[in-house]
Amino acid sequence: MGLEAVFGDTILTTQIDKVVNWGRKNALWPMPFGLACCAIEMMSTVAPRYDLARFGAEVFRFSPRQSDLMIVAGTVTYKMAAVTKKIYDQMPEPKWVIAMGACASSGGIFDTYATVQGVEEIIPVDVYLPGCPPRPEALIHAVMEIQKKIDTESVIDE
Amino acid sequence: MADVSTIGKKLKQKFPQAVTKVKTFRGELTISIDKDYIGRVARFLHSDKATDFDYLSDLCGVDKSRLDSSDTFEVVYHLYSLKQNHRVRLKVEIPASNPSIDTVTNVWKTADWHEREAYDMYGIIFEGHPNLERILTPEGFEGYPLRKDYPLKGRQPNSLREVYRKGEE
Amino acid sequence: MTAATTQQVMTINMGPQHPSTHGVLRLILEMDGETVVTATPQIGFLHRGVEKLAEHKTYHQFITLTDRLDYLAPMSNNLGYVLAVEKLLNIEAPKRSQYIRIILCELTRISSHLLWLATHALDIGAMTVFFYCFRERETLNDIFEMAAGARMNLSYVRIGGVARDLPDGFIEKVREFVNDFPARIRDYETLLTKNKIWLMRTKDVGVISAEDAINYGLSGPSIRGSGVKWDIRKSEPYSSYDEMDFIVPVGQTGDVYDRYNVRMEEMRQSNEIVRQAMDTIPKGEYITDIPDVAMPQKENLKKSMEALIHHFKIVTEGICPPVGEVYACVEAPKGELGYYVVSDGTKNPYRIKIRPPSFVNLEGLQKMIEGRLLADVVAVIGSLDIVLGEIDR
Numbered sequence: 001m002g003l004e005a006v007f008g009d010t011i012l013t014t015q016i017d018k019v020v021n022w023g024r025k026n027a028l029w030p031m032p033f034g035l036a037c038c039a040i041e042m043m044s045t046v047a048p049r050y051d052l053a054r055f056g057a058e059v060f061r062f063s064p065r066q067s068d069l070m071i072v073a074g075t076v077t078y079k080m081a082a083v084t085k086k087i088y089d090q091m092p093e094p095k096w097v098i099a100m101g102a103c104a105s106s107g108g109i110f111d112t113y114a115t116v117q118g119v120e121e122i123i124p125v126d127v128y129l130p131g132c133p134p135r136p137e138a139l140i141h142a143v144m145e146i147q148k149k150i151d152t153e154s155v156i157d158e
Numbered sequence: 159m160a161d162v163s164t165i166g167k168k169l170k171q172k173f174p175q176a177v178t179k180v181k182t183f184r185g186e187l188t189i190s191i192d193k194d195y196i197g198r199v200a201r202f203l204h205s206d207k208a209t210d211f212d213y214l215s216d217l218c219g220v221d222k223s224r225l226d227s228s229d230t231f232e233v234v235y236h237l238y239s240l241k242q243n244h245r246v247r248l249k250v251e252i253p254a255s256n257p258s259i260d261t262v263t264n265v266w267k268t269a270d271w272h273e274r275e276a277y278d279m280y281g282i283i284f285e286g287h288p289n290l291e292r293i294l295t296p297e298g299f300e301g302y303p304l305r306k307d308y309p310l311k312g313r314q315p316n317s318l319r320e321v322y323r324k325g326e327e
Numbered sequence: 328m329t330a331a332t333t334q335q336v337m338t339i340n341m342g343p344q345h346p347s348t349h350g351v352l353r354l355i356l357e358m359d360g361e362t363v364v365t366a367t368p369q370i371g372f373l374h375r376g377v378e379k380l381a382e383h384k385t386y387h388q389f390i391t392l393t394d395r396l397d398y399l400a401p402m403s404n405n406l407g408y409v410l411a412v413e414k415l416l417n418i419e420a421p422k423r424s425q426y427i428r429i430i431l432c433e434l435t436r437i438s439s440h441l442l443w444l445a446t447h448a449l450d451i452g453a454m455t456v457f458f459y460c461f462r463e464r465e466t467l468n469d470i471f472e473m474a475a476g477a478r479m480n481l482s483y484v485r486i487g488g489v490a491r492d493l494p495d496g497f498i499e500k501v502r503e504f505v506n507d508f509p510a511r512i513r514d515y516e517t518l519l520t521k522n523k524i525w526l527m528r529t530k531d532v533g534v535i536s537a538e539d540a541i542n543y544g545l546s547g548p549s550i551r552g553s554g555v556k557w558d559i560r561k562s563e564p565y566s567s568y569d570e571m572d573f574i575v576p577v578g579q580t581g582d583v584y585d586r587y588n589v590r591m592e593e594m595r596q597s598n599e600i601v602r603q604a605m606d607t608i609p610k611g612e613y614i615t616d617i618p619d620v621a622m623p624q625k626e627n628l629k630k631s632m633e634a635l636i637h638h639f640k641i642v643t644e645g646i647c648p649p650v651g652e653v654y655a656c657v658e659a660p661k662g663e664l665g666y667y668v669v670s671d672g673t674k675n676p677y678r679i680k681i682r683p684p685s686f687v688n689l690e691g692l693q694k695m696i697e698g699r700l701l702a703d704v705v706a707v708i709g710s711l712d713i714v715l716g717e718i719d720r
Binding site: 184188212215218221225245247268293294295304308310 | 382542653654663669680720
């Protein structure tokens with residue numbers, strides 16, 4: 001942010017950390033990278049019963065340039081790999097990634113010629129979420145894990 | 159459902175050389191057709207009032223090399239008639255060394271993508287197809303994945319080298 | 328303005344990451360101003376190699392993969408495949424399991440149509456419908472969870488029957504839903520059917536004639552919207568559908584609005600089928616008792632040594648159907664879902680070809696869009712109700 005260059009790791013920057021992290025973690029703007037089955041459970045998570053808005057992360061933006069949390073929901077294939085990378089690159093820093101479901105985490109049951117064995121081969125992943133597909137509660141838990149992770153970050157690291 | 163057994167006889171009368179085998183298994187009629195006749199047979203079955211196969215349900219390739227070690231491919235057509243409510247399966251054997259066959263897109267437009275898929279998966283060339291390109295596999299994919307000699311895990315990540323994370327962590 | 332009057336044709340890329348392409352469909356649009364000159368769909372972004380994988384699985388293992396084709400209607404996919412294998416084995420599931428299959432298939436049809444309505448309306452700009460539809464979908468997911476243990480990918484059908492009997496309280500829960508649901512559909516209809524914006528966006532948009540629809544191989548609500556009265560549940564009844572009393576709704580002009588109406592009516596009909604099936608469900612076995620092919624009943628595993636042995640053999644070795652080939656099709660929510668299974672007598676299928684309805688329906692897109700406006704593209708895609716999982720396989 002520029003301040004850290006002047007003040008270093010002092011009380012001023014740590015207090016700024018708190019404010020900035022508080023803002024970031026409670027207003028995540030997810031980029032729903034819905035590829036397959038998991039995308040439907042992702043939609044259920046935003047829908048009335050599970051209501052992701054309670055966690056401040058309901059503003060799904062299909063434009064990567066407006067988002068800071070990428071939820072890779074579904075099987076990443078080789079044909080889609082380049083697109084995945086491009087979309088990730090278009091997101092502004094700081095950004096986080098949830099690999100939702102078995103396919104995004106590890107390739108899942110699709111151990112074939114066409115499937116990338118886990119999205120971490122292409123982009124860095126912060127939270128792996130198992131399940132085929134994971135329940136909406138699990139996705140909420142993943143978002144909470146991201147929030148916890150944000151809390152530990154510092155503006156100095158950037 | 160109408161009686162389908164007459165279709166084989168009828169086809170045999172019309173094209174004596176075309177029909178190589180007629181078989182019924184589990185109530186499904188399968189007619190094997192000679193490769194050179196598929197265009198004419200398709201047109202006849204489509205236009206004839208008694209058969210009236212106005213609907214192409216499915217078209218796919220089969221690699222027969224491990225089934226009877228014959229080194230042939232098979233193109234399988236599943237036809238359906240909305241008016242007569244009957245089905246028939248046509249099978250055409252083509253050699254794996256020169257897998258080419260006439261297109262049926264001029265009879266059923268729906269064959270377009272089916273044929274592209276068969277081309278993509280087996281490398282079967284459909285002569286006269288308007289736009290015979292790969293449909294499912296990524297650009298630059300080599301080989302034909304559904305052929306029996308293609309390995310299940312035959313990944314081709316080389317074409318995507320630049321999107322991979324290099325030396326991170 | 329038409330293409331003839333201007334020279335400038337602009338190419339626009341739509342997708343594969345786009346909110347209104349229902350997954351990872353990519354369209355390459357050649358535009359003349361706001362008018363679409365050609366629309367070329369590019370698919371394969373979700374091609375996972377299911378058909379290749381099938382050749383390396385046993386017949387029972389493949390059931391799990393069918394769920395992930397059309398993940399909005401997993402039961403229909405399970406059923407289509409299992410019917411093909413049952414045809415190959417020449418066996419029939421017990422009456423009770425057929426009824427259970429009908430109940431769950433029709434509930435998934437409602438569930439699938441609800442998701443279609445939610446996203447289709449969202450694409451055209453009606454957001455409220457999305458929340459309403461997901462409310463009902465959650466109830467349905469609870470019902471599926473009771474029966475199969477999973478919310479979405481059920482894998483509930485087994486060769487020769489279903490995985491387990493309906494649990495206690497299931498029928499009551501479904502009855503509650505079935506009684507409520509007609510009022511819910513009325514809710515959606517008050518929001519949309521006579522809504523002026525909705526009419527302007529859907530009437531006379533994406534028209535396809537009956538002849539073209541047949542020639543392009545459309546099926547399901549997409550062809551019935553054009554006035555072709557063809558439903559596989561009626562024309563080639565499977566799984567005791569001939570004992571159900573329902574009508575097949577058809578449209579007239581074949582535009583987006585007609586397809587909308589057809590699907591809305593289908594939800595009502597499905598609701599009635601579920602009611603009938605629940606009223607007349609017979610008692611009896613839920614899976615057939617043929618030790619070599621069908622899984623033994625779960626309860627017997629704890630009591631019977633033979634059941635345990637058969638279960639072990641089926642799970643570890645699989646089943647070996649006779650040499651032959653069959654094609655079985657069902658009326659999935661999207662249309663004709665066919666499975667062509669070739670057996671060489673071993674435990675792995677030699678070849679499985681899936682005939683996905685969405686794949687073929689999408690082919691008609693080009694015909695429907697040409698000459699229309701860019702804003703109509705999302706309306707037409709929505710009205711085809713495509714699922715990329717089964718298009719790309």
